[in-house]
Amino acid sequence: MALRNSLDLSKTSVEKDDIYSIPIDAFFKSAFSVDCVIFGYHEKELKVLLIQRGTDPFEDFWALPGDLVYPYEDLDAAAARVLNDLTTLHEIPMRQVHAFGKVDRHPLGRVITVAYLALVEVQDIAPLASNWAKDAKWHSIKRIPKLAFDHKQILQDCHKALKEIIVSEPIWTTVLPKKFTLTQFQEMFETILQREFDKGNFRKKINGVKFLKQLDEAQTNVRHRPSALFKFDPKIFKAYKEKGFVFEF
Amino acid sequence: MALRNSLDLSKTSVEKDDIYSIPIDAFFKSAFSVDCVIFGYHEKELKVLLIQRGTDPFEDFWALPGDLVYPYEDLDAAAARVLNDLTTLHEIPMRQVHAFGKVDRHPLGRVITVAYLALVEVQDIAPLASNWAKDAKWHSIKRIPKLAFDHKQILQDCHKALKEIIVSEPIWTTVLPKKFTLTQFQEMFETILQREFDKGNFRKKINGVKFLKQLDEAQTNVRHRPSALFKFDPKIFKAYKEKGFVFEF
DNA sequence: TCAAAAGTGTTATAGGTACACCCATGT
């Protein structure tokens, strides 16, 4: 059987055909990992943080940052740790997207991985290579190199999930300045959702939404009419979310 | 540490505080399971198939049907197997919803579980207790007993996911007869989405949707005006799905 | 002829789309 060759479970006495007599210990011969799709946004460009692997398997390949989950570590905490190892960011929530569990997805053994995503400001990142990575770089979503494992699929699924999450959860707050213009707001959505909006109509929708509050300030030093600045009000948003609010673009 | 007491990893030499020196084998001391939320629909009622546990932990508690994933088994295949063990159904796709990975969620060791859901016709089920279950019964979604593990949370998340999936994927085909009336169709959505629709407006939406085809047949032996019968056309639906179709109720 | 559910039509309103146009600023 093909799968047999790509797995090393030789330390157990498990025989494939006698599946109902597998000793309980055999089940505890597997591991789980998390893989993080860290999206970065900056000036109308969507990027992903990739690492270049420093060890086998797939040495030198670009891959999503990820790691095995420690025995005493919650799944969510493991994802947060990976983000912290690569960046200076804390308190950025990672969202779980999907578990990938094909038998042969990892050449060294049975490893199920759980994919997480986050959206951050590109400039916030300090891409220092950790011990399992030679290098770490932002890649435009439009030019992704060949990736290790099944990471191409994972990235694709997470990109789709990002588009769904962004309209209902304010994960975009990490990507805009505290005080932002409506144009910045619109461009961010246009980039991530990969479509364009009419300026006037977009603004009408924003005006109907109380959690985006216009400030008494304006831009300065711009060579055009200064824009009003807006801020996000998390308390008011909370009430919206409870009613099932989503941006209906 | 509280977690320490609820886990049994004594076979490894791992010390909590020295997490970076954990031997690779320690990671392969964990297991994964699948838990299946099998929703059943019948005559305006939504139910869930629960089993009564026959073994510790949580013996005699009601729980979601689930099992450990076999070493050579894909995650999706494990979910399908659980469904097959409890029912006579094949070819019913299970949809992955979420992975639950809290350290202490399983009293016997580190077990991450991946939740799946399916929607089936209640009558199709043959609730025979398998070796790990004393009993298996349909429970109305409105009256759910105390559940084992974190299954209450899992059920809740899956119920929410069902509402989201039902409007974009035709998982409801398993629940309606091959030839169905628009009233049956409407009642099914009303039950699952827990809201009501105006008959006339609902039908207007259906008429705009080409993958629901009216047949040249009608009901017989009903003591009221016979309803036209409709069928689902998977080929036409495929084109709709590619354009991102969802029912906007 | 009545009950019951099928099926259609009407209207008022809300919301979306596609524009055109004016405004404030720095150079």
Added chain:
DNA sequence: ACATGGGTGTACCTATAACACTTTTGA
């Protein structure tokens, strides 16, 4: 004065919601 992006208004069109009404059957 003009280039640049900010900001507003309008007119058209379509979608939606609420409702009343007609139709077809079995009993």
